[in-house]
Amino acid sequence: MKKLILIFIVLAVYQQWGRIDTYLNPPPDFASAHNGKAILYATSWCGYCKKARELMRQNGITYYEYDLEKSDEGVRQYKALGGRGPVPLLLINGKVIKGYNAGKILEYAGRG
Template sequence: MRNLLLLAVALMVFQKWDSIERYLNPPPDFSSAHSGKVVLYATEWCGYCQKSRELMREHNIPFYEYDIDKSREGRSQYDRLGGRGVPVLLVNGEVIHGYNAKKILKAFSKIQDASLL
């Protein structure tokens, strides 16, 4: 019985490791190195990366972009943020994996709300 319980716990930890690791080791805030609060980790060939660029331009969101295929520094940051696909956005310390317009706009609105205080 004890072995079964240990196996179940080990399986749960394995399945939730990304969440656990981010809690134990939060992603670094790379945005402070750039003038903007939004950093896009993308590639030239990615359609969702292009959609992310268009969304941010439509909403006048200033952003800094790394092409992870061409930038060693960008690839390193992308890896440390747990990137497994593109795009990855870092919005004022919040990591967004993939293209999700609602999440991107919501995260950026938090920046604007904070600047009004």
């Protein structure tokens, strides 16, 4: 029984590691270099990146964009924020959003 509980705890920690890691290691303040604007880490060909751009434009959210295929600094920041997979990754008011999530984008930008 103790082994089963331990396995359950390990699986729960594994599934929530992104949240736990963000809590233990808050994201760096890259936005201060861009006058507090949201930052979008994206590629030119990504459909969800395009949707994120459109959503922010439609809602008056000012942002700075790093094209990860052209910017070494953008890649460095992307990795420092825990980016390991698909794009987009957004940094809005100190909070990281991995992937396209319209609700979180608007909420974190104070528009939701």
